[in-house]
Amino acid sequence: MMDALRYDFDYTWPWTLGHLLVAIVFVLLTALMWRAGWPRWRAVVTGVLAVWALAGACIVHGPMRFNRPMDLPTDRFLASGAGRVLDAGAGSGRSALMVLLARPQSTVTALDLFLEGYGIGDNTPERLRSNARIAGVEGRLEVKSGDIRDMPFEDGSFDAVVSVAAIDHLNAEGVRKSLAETRRVLRPGGELLLMVVNPDWYTRFAFPLFASHGYFGGRGAPERWRAAVDEAGFEIVEIGTAPASLCVLATRPAE
Ligand SMILES: C[S@@+](CC[C@H](N)C(=O)[O-])C[C@H]1O[C@@H](n2cnc3c(N)ncnc32)[C@H](O)[C@@H]1O
Structure with a gap:
C-alpha cells in the first residue's frame, strides 16, 4: 500500500480522491443532522452514502491499484522471465512497471x-520515465510516441505485448486495427496479455455510472473480447479476471 505514496501515475483527482471527498461531505452531513435532531432516517441515508464512499476509496486504492503498478494477473505470461515486451497504450506506466518488476530479465x-x-492529468513520457526511475527499472524501459492502431515497429519485433485499459478505449474498428498490429509486431509464438476494464462488482460498486465502458464492455464482454482476439488470429491460452479487469492471455501461432 505504501507504493501508492511512492509513485505518481497522476490519475486525476475525481478518480483518486473523489470517493474520499464524497465520504467527508456525507460524514459531516450525518453528524450535523444527528446533532440538529433531524429525523433519524435522513442521517441513516447520508451515513450509508458515507460508508459507500469510504468503501469506494478503499477499492480504488486497494484492488484497483489506481496509483500503483498493476499486478501481473497470470504466472504463465512470459514464464521464461526474459524477452522484449511492448506495452501498447502505456500511459504513465502502471502496466510497463507491472512487467518490468515481475519479469526482471525483460525489457x-x-x-x-x-x-x-x-484520466491521466500529465500524460507524458517524462512522467512514465519518472515512475520507472522510482521503481529502479528505467534502464530496461524505452518510450516511444505512436499510435497503437499503426505501430512504428518492424514485423515480429517483440516476444510479448501487454495492453492494460487502453485498447478497450477504442471503437470497434480501432480494436480490430490495434489487435491486427499487435499480431504483426509479435514474433511467431509470441504472447499477448490483454487487460480491459471489466464491469465486475468492483467496477459497479466504485463507479456505478461508468460500469458499461464502451462497445466491448457490459454484458457479454468476455465473449466479445474472446471473439475479437480469436478473429485477429491469436490462439487463446487463458481468460481470467483481476479486480476490475478482464485478462486474456493469447499467443500468435508459430508458423
Ligand atoms: C487509461 S490509460 C491506461 C494507461 C496504462 N496502461 C495504465 O493502465 O495505467 C489509456 C492510455 O491509452 C492511450 N491511447 C489511447 N488511444 C491510443 C492510441 N490510438 N494509440 C496510442 N495510445 C493510445 C492514452 O493516451 C492513455 O495513455
Whole structure:
C-alpha cells in the first residue's frame, strides 16, 4: 500500500480522491443532522452514502491499484522471465512497471500517443520515465510516441505485448486495427496479455455510472473480447479476471 505514496501515475483527482471527498461531505452531513435532531432516517441515508464512499476509496486504492503498478494477473505470461515486451497504450506506466518488476530479465518498449482525456492529468513520457526511475527499472524501459492502431515497429519485433485499459478505449474498428498490429509486431509464438476494464462488482460498486465502458464492455464482454482476439488470429491460452479487469492471455501461432 505504501507504493501508492511512492509513485505518481497522476490519475486525476475525481478518480483518486473523489470517493474520499464524497465520504467527508456525507460524514459531516450525518453528524450535523444527528446533532440538529433531524429525523433519524435522513442521517441513516447520508451515513450509508458515507460508508459507500469510504468503501469506494478503499477499492480504488486497494484492488484497483489506481496509483500503483498493476499486478501481473497470470504466472504463465512470459514464464521464461526474459524477452522484449511492448506495452501498447502505456500511459504513465502502471502496466510497463507491472512487467518490468515481475519479469526482471525483460525489457519494455512503452508505446503511447500520450493523449489527454484518459484520466491521466500529465500524460507524458517524462512522467512514465519518472515512475520507472522510482521503481529502479528505467534502464530496461524505452518510450516511444505512436499510435497503437499503426505501430512504428518492424514485423515480429517483440516476444510479448501487454495492453492494460487502453485498447478497450477504442471503437470497434480501432480494436480490430490495434489487435491486427499487435499480431504483426509479435514474433511467431509470441504472447499477448490483454487487460480491459471489466464491469465486475468492483467496477459497479466504485463507479456505478461508468460500469458499461464502451462497445466491448457490459454484458457479454468476455465473449466479445474472446471473439475479437480469436478473429485477429491469436490462439487463446487463458481468460481470467483481476479486480476490475478482464485478462486474456493469447499467443500468435508459430508458423
Ligand atoms: C487509461 S490509460 C491506461 C494507461 C496504462 N496502461 C495504465 O493502465 O495505467 C489509456 C492510455 O491509452 C492511450 N491511447 C489511447 N488511444 C491510443 C492510441 N490510438 N494509440 C496510442 N495510445 C493510445 C492514452 O493516451 C492513455 O495513455
